[in-house]
Amino acid sequence: MPHVIIKLWPGKSDEQKAQLSEAITASFAQIMGSKESSVSVAFEEVPSDQWMDQVYGPDIQAKWDSLQKPPGYGPGRE
Numbered sequence: 001m002p003h004v005i006i007k008l009w010p011g012k013s014d015e016q017k018a019q020l021s022e023a024i025t026a027s028f029a030q031i032m033g034s035k036e037s038s039v040s041v042a043f044e045e046v047p048s049d050q051w052m053d054q055v056y057g058p059d060i061q062a063k064w065d066s067l068q069k070p071p072g073y074g075p076g077r078e
Contacts, residue, residue: 010045
């Protein structure tokens with residue numbers, strides 16, 4: 001625990017993903033007091049033309065009250 005899933009548009013390099021994975025792992029372990037070996041990180045690339053239907057609607061808008069850091073975009077959010 002935990003398993004972190006990052007949804008993003010395609011186009012980021014493997015190096016960028018590796019750096020982000022390392023930063024998330026280290027931060028989680030430090031802040032939450034767990035071992036880095038217990039953290040896993042995955043990336044799901046979602047094309048920009050599918051973002052609203054596949055991510056914004058089900059993962060952001062439908063769960064707005066549980067977001068710790070809401071986005072500054074979307075219907076009614078501009």
